[in-house]
Amino acid sequence: MMNHEHAEHTVAEHKHGENCGHEAVQHGDHVDYLHDGHRHAEHGDHYDEHDAPAEHTVAEHKHGENCGHEAVQHGDHVDYLHDGHRHAEHGDHYDEH
Structure with missing residues (x-):
């Protein structure tokens, strides 16, 4: 299940990608980035928060x-x-x- 809340920062403040320093994880048809204890994916000019799978x-x-x-x-x-x-x-x- 995905949580579509918006992250605290924008793409302009930090652009995730190759060599950004954050772990990239394939999540269906997109990539999530593990960042400061949460995971998110780019969505336009911001990041959407995604829930971690169940333990x-x-x-x-x-x-x-x-x-x-x-x-x-x-x-x-x-x-x-x-x-x-x-x-x-x-x-x-x-x-x-």
């Missing part, structure tokens, strides 16, 4: 070598790109990053 547990899917999801080193742990979001294992669940 799932380690029991539902265990990430690791050969799980089929891209692994990304993130400080002292590994995040996995999964269904348009990025998360890391934390006990019996995943934290969204």
